[in-house]
Amino acid sequence: MDAALDLIWEESYGSVTIDDICKRAEVKKGSFYYFFSSKSELAVAALERMWLQSWKPSMDQRFSPSIDPLTRLTAYLESIYDKQVAIKQEHGKVLGCPIVSMGTETCTNEESVNGKIRELLNRKRRYYESAIRDAVAEGLIEPCDPAEKAVAFAGLIEGIVCQCRIMNDPEVAKHLPEMGLRILGAKQTASVPDKA
Amino acid sequence: MDAALDLIWEESYGSVTIDDICKRAEVKKGSFYYFFSSKSELAVAALERMWLQSWKPSMDQRFSPSIDPLTRLTAYLESIYDKQVAIKQEHGKVLGCPIVSMGTETCTNEESVNGKIRELLNRKRRYYESAIRDAVAEGLIEPCDPAEKAVAFAGLIEGIVCQCRIMNDPEVAKHLPEMGLRILGAKQTASVPDKA
DNA sequence: GCTTGACTAGACTAACTAGTCAACTATTCG
DNA sequence: CGAATAGTTGACTAGTTAGTCTAGTCAAGC
Numbered sequence: 369m370d371a372a373l374d375l376i377w378e379e380s381y382g383s384v385t386i387d388d389i390c391k392r393a394e395v396k397k398g399s400f401y402y403f404f405s406s407k408s409e410l411a412v413a414a415l416e417r418m419w420l421q422s423w424k425p426s427m428d429q430r431f432s433p434s435i436d437p438l439t440r441l442t443a444y445l446e447s448i449y450d451k452q453v454a455i456k457q458e459h460g461k462v463l464g465c466p467i468v469s470m471g472t473e474t475c476t477n478e479e480s481v482n483g484k485i486r487e488l489l490n491r492k493r494r495y496y497e498s499a500i501r502d503a504v505a506e507g508l509i510e511p512c513d514p515a516e517k518a519v520a521f522a523g524l525i526e527g528i529v530c531q532c533r534i535m536n537d538p539e540v541a542k543h544l545p546e547m548g549l550r551i552l553g554a555k556q557t558a559s560v561p562d563k564a
Numbered sequence: 565m566d567a568a569l570d571l572i573w574e575e576s577y578g579s580v581t582i583d584d585i586c587k588r589a590e591v592k593k594g595s596f597y598y599f600f601s602s603k604s605e606l607a608v609a610a611l612e613r614m615w616l617q618s619w620k621p622s623m624d625q626r627f628s629p630s631i632d633p634l635t636r637l638t639a640y641l642e643s644i645y646d647k648q649v650a651i652k653q654e655h656g657k658v659l660g661c662p663i664v665s666m667g668t669e670t671c672t673n674e675e676s677v678n679g680k681i682r683e684l685l686n687r688k689r690r691y692y693e694s695a696i697r698d699a700v701a702e703g704l705i706e707p708c709d710p711a712e713k714a715v716a717f718a719g720l721i722e723g724i725v726c727q728c729r730i731m732n733d734p735e736v737a738k739h740l741p742e743m744g745l746r747i748l749g750a751k752q753t754a755s756v757p758d759k760a
Numbered sequence: 761g762c763t764t765g766a767c768t769a770g771a772c773t774a775a776c777t778a779g780t781c782a783a784c785t786a787t788t789c790g
Numbered sequence: 791c792g793a794a795t796a797g798t799t800g801a802c803t804a805g806t807t808a809g810t811c812t813a814g815t816c817a818a819g820c
């Protein structure tokens with residue numbers, strides 16, 4: 369599963385073959401088909417596994433209610449830039465977000481994969497929404513519909529991360545925290561710690 | 565070229581074969597190779613053609629300096645929602661933006677296509693930047709670096725349009741104009757005409 | 761030592777893929 | 791007209807692909 373996700377992330381869903389995956393995982397095709405019946409089935413399993421093992425724990429920590437709601441959001445935005453920088457270091461290229469990349473590619477012809485992708489995007493969005501709701505309650509941002517605002521917030525992140533991938537440049541995400549606060553309608557706009 | 569762009573847009577770059585393109589275009593493969601030497605070469609030519617024939621005229625009109633700068637931007641944002649609704653009507657599915665979809669998919673293994681994609685994204689960005697600069701000059705939005713703001717603006721659009729595609733729902737882009745004004749830092753936030 | 765069930769290996773097929781080529785047709789222009 | 795140029799065709803190769811199948815390995819329990 370790790371081999372599959374890595375390959376798909378580094379290239380694309382369509383350009384990765386089952387043979388490629390087997391080669392990277394050092395496994396023969398017979399074994400592959402013992403566990404999975406197709407690439408899409410593997411992809412769905414791998415995505416769920418990634419969520420449970422990596423994403424969820426990380427999100428739980430970053431969006432802990434013990435943290436000030438606006439800080440949850442801005443710290444998360446900062447972490448996105450850091451992450452893309454780290455990916456470029458490790459993989460030699462900026463790879464963006466595997467979910468969005470796979471999502472845009474597979475949504476028109478891989479129903480099962482797309483279902484899982486939507487699920488994961490919705491799970492992430494719920495973290496944003498909760499933090500936004502808390503921030504509104506504490507009067508840190510202007511009153512709004514948290515669900516609607518979370519969509520906008522997620523959209524901004526995904527769009528910027530997408531651009532990072534296409535341009536192969538993490539610097540596109542450098543000012544994500546300020547942009548995010550703008551979208552949110554934060555009352556004190558200068559609250560981003562000067563980390564540059 | 566139209567056949568290729570349509571197919572790639574409806575599915576994805578990787579899943580469309582040269583045979584598919586020939587079939588849709590009602591042309592035999594020999595003819596294909598008479599004009600192009602590969603799928604990527606066709607893609608580059610098709611993208612440039614699309615820009616010149618459709619996108620550029622449309623952008624020139626929407627971003628005419630004769631229009632109030634903030635109106636240029638908000639009307640454009642509204643048009644994006646309308647466009648996705650129209651696409652769903654015509655194709656049965658929300659297809660998002662072909663440039664972003666192709667871009668995220670091809671950027672790691674199709675250098676020539678990626679080059680053209682970056683070029684087109686930069687051309688679009690220049691329209692935003694110019695309108696933002698005018699808006700700042702006229703005191704319609706808060707002072708800022710227009711280039712930087714244009715990146716954020718483009719990011720929001722691309723992210724939201726991406727979500728529309730993945731979710732197969734144009735409604736995600738419904739509130740794009742308000743979100744855009746937030747990002748821009750417009751001074752009178754209630755300036756979006758009540759078009760709903 | 762025997763059996764069972766989980767897993768692996770790798771050869772195999774049938775379909776599909778990119779790309780080639782020589783023969784064919786249409787168009788243009790002197 | 792006649793010939794050259796431009797474009798078309800479909801059959802061809804050679805390589806790749808997903809997916810199947812049979813023979814086999816291995817460890818646990820009896």
